[in-house]
Structure formats: C-alpha cells, structure tokens
Amino acid sequence: MSRIRAKNEEIIIRAASRVFAENGYAATKTAAIAELAELPKPNIYYYFGSKEKLYRAVLESVTEPLLVASAPFIEYRDPVMALTAYIKSKLMISKDYPYASKVFANEIMHGAPHLPEDIIARLSEQTRTLSAKLTDWMGQGLMAPVDAHHLLFAIWASTQTYADFNWQITMALGKEELDDQDFERAAQLITRLVIGGCEVQSLPTT
Amino acid sequence: MSRIRAKNEEIIIRAASRVFAENGYAATKTAAIAELAELPKPNIYYYFGSKEKLYRAVLESVTEPLLVASAPFIEYRDPVMALTAYIKSKLMISKDYPYASKVFANEIMHGAPHLPEDIIARLSEQTRTLSAKLTDWMGQGLMAPVDAHHLLFAIWASTQTYADFNWQITMALGKEELDDQDFERAAQLITRLVIGGCEVQSLPTT
DNA sequence: GTCTATAGGCCGATAGAC
C-alpha cells in the first residue's frame, strides 16, 4: 500500500467517524464526508468501495480504543486501584474519542446490524473476563457479593453517557462543553458509588 | 375530531414509535410505518402531513412517560424511599416503554435537532428540581455532599441503558430478552450504589 | 491515481378516482 493511500484512508476514516457519529449511518451523505475530508467524493468510493464498507471500516477503527480501556482492570491486582483506574480510563475514552463512542452507541442501540462477528466475540470475551475478576474478588471477601454483570452495566452506562449524551450533560450543567474538571468530578462520583456502594476493599499489605 | 381519526392517529403513532426507535429517523421509511400500522401510506400523510411532523408527534407522545418517572422524587420526603422509588420508576420506564426511551436517546445523541423548545424547558425544569432536592438533603446531613448533577447523570444512564442498549445487556447475560427478575436485580444494584455510595440516610422518626 | 459529470434507484409526497 502506497503512502498516499494510507494517508488518504486515514483522513477519510477520521472524517467519516465524525459525520457518522453526528448523524447516524442512514442520515450521513458520502458527500458530507468528502467535504470534511477535503477530497472529491469519488475518492471515497475509490478507497472504500461503498458507504457500507466505509462504515464497517470506521466501526473497526473505533473498536480499538474501546477495548483497550479495560487494560487497567487486568493490570492492577488491587480491587480499589483496578476499579478506580478502570472508571477513569472509561471516562477518558468518552472525553478523547467521543465520535468512536457515539458510532458504537448508535450501532448497539439499533441491534448491532453491522458489527462484525469477531468484534462481538472480543467484546463478549472481555465481558467474561471482567465479570470473572469481579466474582473472584467477591469470593475473596474483597467486595460485597453483588451481581457482577449489572455492576458492569452501571459502570459502562455512567461513563459512556458523557460522550453519547453529551448534549444532555452540557445542557444540565449550563455550559458549552465539558472541561477536565467536569470529568474529574464525574470520576470521583462514579468511583464513590462503586467503591462505597459495593464496599470494595484494598488488598491487605501482607 | 372524529372517533375514527383519533383511533387511526393513535395506531400510527404507536407504529411509528417502534419503527423510529428501531431504525432512527433517517433510516425509517414511511412505508414501513404504514405497513406496521396496517394502513395505506397516504393515510400517514393525510393525518400528519409529513414524516417530520409525524416524528415530532411521536417525540411529544413519548415525552410524557419519561417526565412522569420523577414523580416519586417529589412525593416521598424520605431520601432513601424517594431514591429507591425513583430508580425503580426509571427502570420500569425502560421496561415498559423501550421505544419511547430509544427514540429519545437517539434524539439526544444527535444533539436534539427536532426536540421542541417546550419539552427542553420541562426537562431543564425537572433537572433543577431534582438537583435542588438532592442538595437540600445534603445540607440536612441526610446524604454525603456529592455533586448532585453527576449523581443524576449516573442514575439516568444506568437505568436507561436497560432500554437503549438492550442488545448489549441481553448479549452479556446470554438471554433473548430481559425478565422481571433481571430488572429486579438491576434495581437492587443501582439502589445499592446510590444509597451506599452516597451514605443516604432515612429521615429520623421524630 | 484523481476527479467531473451523470446515471439510476429509492423514497417522500401527492394527484385524483372512489
């Protein structure tokens, strides 16, 4: 693959992520993507073949950051540190990749009709890993015995809402856009709910 | 307005809610709504004038249940009871009005381009009422001094996720659809996070 | 590889018969 091709593909993907996020799949016109990418419309088709294929490419490019967010959960052994870092990491995804988050949210909300099987498999795998680790901590008495799945749903929802329902949040807070402090406050609150609500304990220093 | 008109309008709104929820505004074809409503397509136009106007009508019809969900918050004086009932009420909305919830979520996610001003005003008003009440409780030492807005965002997100991201939830739980017990478990967990995490107290029995 | 100019299909909307 030529350098120019790689570069143009990236420019198109970037522009497409944003337009798909803002309008949804059906409502986005390839012309709008071309305009934002500052490229002629046929180039989109030259590189990606169809609107549908471009959308799938966006979906895949957008998966990576979302999957990587759970790294802290695996890295830290201490429950308090792991959960605190995980919540922070999920919130940073909402802050730094708002388009990725919205494209994904849209896709999920409509029943994931375009989501490739391998991505679904990776997400399922991740869900299993996370809930197994939570259940493990509960078994060790490091946190109250709550329903691991529902706890995950609550964490996912309350962190992703800062990207997906950004409009509602900024409206309620009466500001144009969220700043670092808002995300800091969100992190503190969500962490408090999880750690406090589930009585999560730190690993005893042996 | 004739009885037949009222009846047909309701049938159309009902069908439209579902189709808009499942596909989003742009992706829904008026023909699909007509088919689900078992009426000829021109009737849609006869009654509502345009796809856009029908969508607005759906949006308004869909608002009512969502706004009513906060009734418990006003009715109960006791913080523990009020929050417990509110969370339950929000979850029941997700269970009983999944289409309403999704249509709304879609609208908000794309920056509320069609949401009428008066609905926005009512939502803002409600946000103010709820956060004022929380702040009041904090002032009385009935709960820990947390950020009221962010607490509301967490409650909204983690209850609405059961309607909006239903696909993800059923996938993670490995079932076809959610039953009463799932919602019961969700209610218990979210209530625990809020009550426990924010150290919410019952009113002392004087 | 790039882009102008155009084809072609789908879908919102309506004319007009009943």
Added chain:
DNA sequence: GTCTATCGGCCTATAGAC
C-alpha cells in the same frame, strides 16, 4: 375520508477523461 398509482428530488455509485 380512503387509497391506487405515479411523480420528482436526492443521494449512492460509476463511467470515462485526464
């Protein structure tokens, strides 16, 4: 008030010049 039959515009996709 109801519905069949059709129009017309918009937007995806491509032919073909450079």
